Amino acid sequence: xxxxLLIVGFGPGSVKHFTERAKEAxxxxxxxxxxxxxxxxxxxxITDQEIISTxxxxxxxRAQAAVKLAEEGKKVAVISSGDAGVYGMAGLVYEVLIEKGxxxxxxxxxxxxxGISAINSCASLLGAPxxxxxxxxxxxxxxxxWSIIEKRIEAAAAADFVIALYNxxxxxxxxxxxEAQRILLKYRDPKTPVGLVKSAYRDREHIMITTLEEMLTxxxxxxxxxxxxxxxxxxxxGKIITxxxxxxxYTLNSTKQKLRPHExxxxxxxxxxxxxxxxxxxxxxxxxxxxxxxxxxxxTPEESMIPFQKIEQIFELAVSPGVANKQFTAQQMLTLAKxxxxxxxxxxxxxxxxIVRVPTDQPExxxxxxxxxxxxxxxxxxxxxIKACDFCDGEKKDGIPLAEELYERFSGMDMPKETKIGxxxxxxxxxxxxxxxxGLVFRKGKFDxxxxxxxxxxxxxxxxxxxxxxxxxxxxxxxxxxxxxYKEKGHPNESFFKFFKRVKNVHGFQYKDITPVxxxxxxxxxx
Ligand code: SAH
Numbered sequence: 001x002x003x004x005l006l007i008v009g010f011g012p013g014s015v016k017h018f019t020e021r022a023k024e025a026x027x028x029x030x031x032x033x034x035x036x037x038x039x040x041x042x043x044x045x046i047t048d049q050e051i052i053s054t055x056x057x058x059x060x061x062r063a064q065a066a067v068k069l070a071e072e073g074k075k076v077a078v079i080s081s082g083d084a085g086v087y088g089m090a091g092l093v094y095e096v097l098i099e100k101g102x103x104x105x106x107x108x109x110x111x112x113x114x115g116i117s118a119i120n121s122c123a124s125l126l127g128a129p130x131x132x133x134x135x136x137x138x139x140x141x142x143x144x145x146w147s148i149i150e151k152r153i154e155a156a157a158a159a160d161f162v163i164a165l166y167n168x169x170x171x172x173x174x175x176x177x178x179e180a181q182r183i184l185l186k187y188r189d190p191k192t193p194v195g196l197v198k199s200a201y202r203d204r205e206h207i208m209i210t211t212l213e214e215m216l217t218x219x220x221x222x223x224x225x226x227x228x229x230x231x232x233x234x235x236x237x238g239k240i241i242t243x244x245x246x247x248x249x250y251t252l253n254s255t256k257q258k259l260r261p262h263e264x265x266x267x268x269x270x271x272x273x274x275x276x277x278x279x280x281x282x283x284x285x286x287x288x289x290x291x292x293x294x295x296x297x298x299x300t301p302e303e304s305m306i307p308f309q310k311i312e313q314i315f316e317l318a319v320s321p322g323v324a325n326k327q328f329t330a331q332q333m334l335t336l337a338k339x340x341x342x343x344x345x346x347x348x349x350x351x352x353x354x355i356v357r358v359p360t361d362q363p364e365x366x367x368x369x370x371x372x373x374x375x376x377x378x379x380x381x382x383x384x385x386i387k388a389c390d391f392c393d394g395e396k397k398d399g400i401p402l403a404e405e406l407y408e409r410f411s412g413m414d415m416p417k418e419t420k421i422g423x424x425x426x427x428x429x430x431x432x433x434x435x436x437x438x439g440l441v442f443r444k445g446k447f448d449x450x451x452x453x454x455x456x457x458x459x460x461x462x463x464x465x466x467x468x469x470x471x472x473x474x475x476x477x478x479x480x481x482x483x484x485x486y487k488e489k490g491h492p493n494e495s496f497f498k499f500f501k502r503v504k505n506v507h508g509f510q511y512k513d514i515t516p517v518x519x520x521x522x523x524x525x526x527x
Pocket of ligand 1: 122
């Protein structure tokens with residue numbers, strides 16, 4: 001058999017968005033079959049082909065005619081807008097062939113040529129709304145029972161898919177979009193960004209950016225695709241963006257990342273994954289069950305759809321009762337417990353703070369609730385932390401003002417790598433200020449300053465004494481100078497110790513190698 005069916009998706013409409021193969025297919029065909037409007041869109045490409053164009057709802061006769069002509073030995077291009085396999089002619093042509101007992105080996109040849117579907121062409125005009133899991137739903141109930149369409153909208157809304165509604169409305173079908181909006185509003189914020197794109201990449205292209213609650217006040221028609229964001233989709237400078245989730249792991253406004261490349265796929269850095277951030281996976285089923293519990297899924301499929309859980313971000317922060325104060329109150333613990341609930345976690349660290357991790361989309365609210373109870377709240381990661389002692393429970397309080405001043409100025413400041421300033425209220429230095437990147441020890445009304453401790457490893461050592469008996473103001477100015485220099489000249493991820501060793505002189509202070517002479521190989525974390 002020489003006949004061939006070329007089922008061509010020609011994309012949104014402009015010739016620029018035709019694929020090379022789609023153009024070739026039209027050029028090599030003997031006749032072109034399509035809906036009138038579509039034939040008009042490809043006029044520029046037509047040479048001497050026979051044209052068979054019919055009206056809407058003539059798809060079946062078009063498919064039958066195409067099959068017949070191919071069986072007669074013709075090369076037939078069946079054209080569909082967008083992708084021919086998405087509410088287009090591809091499936092129907094196959095169904096007509098199947099009715100005739102067609103088999104690929106003996107029958108006419110069939111080639112389906114892919115095109116850009118409306119979900120993609122419209123998304124490109126709106127920004128990047130389809131960056132995450134998405135689906136298309138056609139609201140046309142001419143061939144599909146509304147009861148099924150309704151279920152699909154409900155399911156897609158509950159599962160937080162970005163949704164592209166095709167065939168949203170026509171002259172006669174006007175209620176479907178109203179119903180769709182009603183269902184969506186059960187699960188999504190009324191302010192969810194919505195894009196209405198009419199005639200993408202065609203002459204009468206029109207783009208409207210609105211919200212779920214207001215979308216019906218704008219024109220929606222047969223040539224419109226309605227793109228509905230998910231729970232994380234946002235609007236920026238007239239563009240609809242759905243984040244992929246990079247912000248969970250990366251800092252997007254910095255070239256320096258808190259997780260190094262080899263750390264990015266570690267389980268503990270993905271507490272939201274199926275493994276739950278836990279070390280060993282004893283049985284994947286067990287974890288799947290645990291994950292299902294976390295998202296509120298029940299055993300039966302019906303129940304598992306609802307209630308819908310908003311996709312939240314894991315918010316991480318360091319919490320402590322004070323700079324010098326080490327005592328938590330009952331009220332603070334209660335507030336922490338409430339905030340953490342079943343889904344969050346509290347991790348006790350050696351750095352005078354507790355790391356709180358909570359899934360939330362309202363980090364500001366959490367910070368304000370914690371602050372209300374008098375807790376100090378700080379970011380974690382490559383930031384500066386002030387570690388003061390308890391000044392003998394406030395009895396040796398003379399060093400406290402400087403500790404508080406340093407906290408006010410520097411706590412939470414971004415640094416090349418996590419940096420700690422230790423401040424101890426007497427020469428005992430029992431909170432080990434001399435073991436920190438920068439250490440201040442209050443003694444007889446003045447401060448001794450230590451810098452460059454090697455804080456980790458088997459060759460860990462104290463910092464070197466750089467100044468003795470300095471006044472609080474002078475201590476503050478020296479520390480400020482050191483921090484400034486490290487911040488400016490330190491390489492990303494370079495500890496203060498390594499920085500000092502590399503540059504040899506910081507703020508006028510000379511580096512001395514005080515590494516204990518031990519014949520030990522350096523080992524990495526966990527080795
Ligand atoms: N096969 C096509 C879809 C055909 S169904 C595709 O893959 O894109 C018809 C619906 O597609 C329209 O009601 C509209 O929702 C959408 N559509 C097709 N072309 C479009 C365009 N250029 N701009 C906006 N929506 C379009």
